[in-house]
Amino acid sequence: MDGGGGVEAGTTAAWMARHGGMYERATRHPFTVSIREGTVDLATFRRWLGQDYMFVKEFVAFLASVLLKCCRQTEGLDMEIILGGLTSLSDELSWFKKEAEKWSVNLAEVSPLRSNTEYCRFLQSFSEPEISYTVAITTFWIIETVYQDSFAFCIEEGNKTLPELLGTCQRWGSPEFKQYCQSLQRIADRCLENAPADAVRSAEEAFLRVLELEIGFWDMSSSQS
Numbered sequence: 742m743d744g745g746g747g748v749e750a751g752t753t754a755a756w757m758a759r760h761g762g763m764y765e766r767a768t769r770h771p772f773t774v775s776i777r778e779g780t781v782d783l784a785t786f787r788r789w790l791g792q793d794y795m796f797v798k799e800f801v802a803f804l805a806s807v808l809l810k811c812c813r814q815t816e817g818l819d820m821e822i823i824l825g826g827l828t829s830l831s832d833e834l835s836w837f838k839k840e841a842e843k844w845s846v847n848l849a850e851v852s853p854l855r856s857n858t859e860y861c862r863f864l865q866s867f868s869e870p871e872i873s874y875t876v877a878i879t880t881f882w883i884i885e886t887v888y889q890d891s892f893a894f895c896i897e898e899g900n901k902t903l904p905e906l907l908g909t910c911q912r913w914g915s916p917e918f919k920q921y922c923q924s925l926q927r928i929a930d931r932c933l934e935n936a937p938a939d940a941v942r943s944a945e946e947a948f949l950r951v952l953e954l955e956i957g958f959w960d961m962s963s964s965q966s
């Protein structure tokens with residue numbers, strides 16, 4: 742522990758420092774910053790909502806592949822944490838449906854935009870048995886962490902977030918979600934510590950790819966690309 746209930750400095754923290762510019766672009770994107778500043782264009786928010794619902798459906802399949810690798814390659818408590826993740830994705834899907842109604846987004850009519858399709862393809866590639874549990878769990882951790890950090894910023898001191906968007910920000914910005922991301926980070930660091938160098942390299946590449954894809958996802962929500 743780092744003394745503050747967080748995560749001890751490990752490989753993932755080193756990557757966050759080494760690739761700080763990219764991490765910042767993913768977690769302080771103009772779209773989420775505009776939510777914090779209360780200036781977000783609500784059409785943009787609606788677009789993000791519909792696209793993210795589609796993404797989360799694919800994310801469930803991705804997490805199922807992480808779970809499978811976990812069962813095949815590790816012992817211990819990881820499985821319980823990943824199962825908890827699947828449960829919270831089930832809540833997330835129900836939340837999206839409710840929120841879509843609130844914002845008059847017809848989910849049945851949403852089709853994935855290019856950056857979303859690209860991200861989903863990346864997620865689908867994890868069904869390959871050759872991709873190790875280390876790479877998969879690290880990828881899972883950073884995907885969740887980008888949302889956690891982005892939305893926590895929207896509810897930190899000084900925010901002007903619109904009251905009707907606070908529920909969205911709390912969904913990923915809450916202290917509970919942060920703790921969950923920290924448990925994933927500890928698992929990723931433990932796996933990375935014991936992994937061969939080529940797996941560590943692949944995991945770092947996947948980490949960077951996620952940051953790129955997350956930036957693309959926010960850009961897409963803002964500009965319909």
Ligand SMILES: Cc1ncc(CN)c(N)n1
Nearest residue numbers: 793796797884885888958
């Ligand atoms: C694009 C994206 N990245 C991450 C998350 C968090 N589950 C999400 N809902 N959407």
